[in-house]
Amino acid sequence: MQNSNDFNQQDYDESDDDWDLDLDDDFDLDQDDSEDDIDYLIEDLADDAPFDELDDDELLASAGASEPPMIRLERVLTALITQPGQLDPHDIFALSDLSREGAAAVRAKWTAIPVERRRGLVHQMVELAEEDLDIHLSQFLRIALRDEDARVREAAVKGLWEEIAPDLIGEFVQLLKHDPDRDVRAAAAQVLGPYILAGELDELDASLAMRVENALLSILENPDEDLQVQCRALESIAYSGEIGVRQLIEDAYYAPDDEMRVSALVAMGRSADVRWRGLVRAELQNPSMEMRCQAAIASGELEAKVALPDLLMLLSDPEQQVRMATIFALGRIGGKDAVDALQTVMIGDDAEEAAAAELALEEMSFYADPDAVSLFDERLDEDADWDDDPLDDWYDNDDLDLGNYEE
Numbered sequence: 001m002q003n004s005n006d007f008n009q010q011d012y013d014e015s016d017d018d019w020d021l022d023l024d025d026d027f028d029l030d031q032d033d034s035e036d037d038i039d040y041l042i043e044d045l046a047d048d049a050p051f052d053e054l055d056d057d058e059l060l061a062s063a064g065a066s067e068p069p070m071i072r073l074e075r076v077l078t079a080l081i082t083q084p085g086q087l088d089p090h091d092i093f094a095l096s097d098l099s100r101e102g103a104a105a106v107r108a109k110w111t112a113i114p115v116e117r118r119r120g121l122v123h124q125m126v127e128l129a130e131e132d133l134d135i136h137l138s139q140f141l142r143i144a145l146r147d148e149d150a151r152v153r154e155a156a157v158k159g160l161w162e163e164i165a166p167d168l169i170g171e172f173v174q175l176l177k178h179d180p181d182r183d184v185r186a187a188a189a190q191v192l193g194p195y196i197l198a199g200e201l202d203e204l205d206a207s208l209a210m211r212v213e214n215a216l217l218s219i220l221e222n223p224d225e226d227l228q229v230q231c232r233a234l235e236s237i238a239y240s241g242e243i244g245v246r247q248l249i250e251d252a253y254y255a256p257d258d259e260m261r262v263s264a265l266v267a268m269g270r271s272a273d274v275r276w277r278g279l280v281r282a283e284l285q286n287p288s289m290e291m292r293c294q295a296a297i298a299s300g301e302l303e304a305k306v307a308l309p310d311l312l313m314l315l316s317d318p319e320q321q322v323r324m325a326t327i328f329a330l331g332r333i334g335g336k337d338a339v340d341a342l343q344t345v346m347i348g349d350d351a352e353e354a355a356a357a358e359l360a361l362e363e364m365s366f367y368a369d370p371d372a373v374s375l376f377d378e379r380l381d382e383d384a385d386w387d388d389d390p391l392d393d394w395y396d397n398d399d400l401d402l403g404n405y406e407e
Contacts, residue, residue: 069094073102080113080121092128098139107143118144118152126159138163145171150181157187164198166208173215176229185219185229192216193236193270200241213240220248231263238267246273253279262290269298277304284310292317293325300329308333312341324356331360339364 076094079087098106110118122144129135137159144156157175160168169192176188192212199209219225219233234252237245249271252264265283268276281304283295296314299307311333314326327345330338342364345357 069099070101070105073098073105077106077109077113080117081109092125092135095125095137095140096129096134097136103139103143106140110143111148115149115152118147118149119155122152122155122159126155129159138165142168142171145175150179150184153179154181154184154187157184157191161191161194164194164204166205169195169208169212173211176215176219176233182226182229185226186232189216189219189229189232189236193239196236196239200239213237213242227257227259231259234260234263235266235270238270245271246275249276258288258290262288262294265291265294265298269294269301272302274302274304277302277306280304281307281310284314289319289322293319293322296322296325296329300325300332303333305333305335308335308337312337315341315345320350320353323353327353327356327360331363334364 072091073094076087076091079091095106113121122141125135125137125140129137141156141159144152145160147153147156153175157172172188172192172195176185176192179185179188192215195204195212196209196216198204199206199212216233216237220230220237222230234248238249249264249267252260252267255261255264265280268280276298280295280298280302283291284299284307286292286295292314296311299311307329311326311329314322317323317326327342330342339361342357342361346354346361348354
């Protein structure tokens with residue numbers, strides 16, 4: 001596997017997807033700039049008045065609405081290239097919701113921006129977009145996807161995880177299969193999961209969903225692929241309703257690698273397959289913090305009511321990550337005991353857990369709504385091709401005693 005510094009854009013150009021990218025070489029990039037010499041360019045918005053406290057006129061003025069968009073964008077790009085100081089936070093909007101002309105301008109000058117600045121800019125923009133719905137990064141992050149720096153590419157992939165866009169499938173598949181950096185491939189495997197789910201919900205063309213599934217399968221079947229990438233691929237393909245995925249999850253659960261076993265629990269929760277409830281419940285007692293945490297989350301996602309007593313005990317787990325996962329699970333499972341437990345957490349001393357408990361109670365009201373759509377049909381589908389599986393009787397018993405972990 002070649003080093004990430006040897007990444008060649010031509011590798012993408014040779015694929016059947018159009019990865020042709022023209023970049024302006026008029027600017028020289030000084031690769032010797034160190035992190036100490038480069039300031040991050042965006043001030044913390046916490047020091048400014050929240051946008052929701054401004055009226056419309058003030059908001060437009062603060063965003064520089066009087067300045068022509070392209071002139072403003074060119075000014076911001078010039079500042080990113082030539083000025084080491086901080087960027088005015090309101091100039092962020094120049095990179096939001098780029099037009100075709102604006103995207104071309106950014107693409108032409110992107111590589112002239114020092115690499116540390118590109119890294120900081122993408123991370124900061126993604127963080128701000130999560131807090132401000134008026135910031136739209138779709139076009140901006142598509143440019144960053146093709147950056148020569150692996151950390152920029154990785155951040156761009158993660159920033160696009162909420163966007164289900166058919167035109168991105170080809171780019172993500174190419175990154176998954178051919179990117180020289182392991183973390184970029186893992187991020188691509190992870191971001192493809194929602195596309196599988198969209199296909200299951202008939203929100204994505206079946207042929208596109210199948211392309212994503214085949215790409216993930218190729219990773220899982222490649223013995224030379226990195227374990228981290230395979231783990232993310234398993235977690236993503238778990239959304240598929242194909243029967244063969246069940247065997248992939250079972251094989252991962254019995255794998256010798258702890259990381260793969262943790263991913264198997266993640267996959268069980270995402271599978272919407274109630275047959276995993278027994279195994280998930282058993283792992284709530286696992287000595288491993290990661291296993292207990294994912295088992296709790298999976299119990300909630302599978303709405304495993306029989307796991308409620310075990311989950312109530314985990315509210316006293318020494319690891320906060322496990323307690324937070326348990327709070328989530330209780331909100332999904334519901335019931336009087338879960339409500340009482342969450343209300344107790346809400347008046348406790350831990351502010352983070354109290355906020356999580358409040359959110360869990362809100363979610364519980366949704367899942368308890370008789371008009372809400374449930375992912376689970378507790379009956380086995382008589383037409384499903386499961387009848388010949390000798391393990392069915394074993395999987396169907398939620399109350400099966402799978403033993404205890406010795407302390």
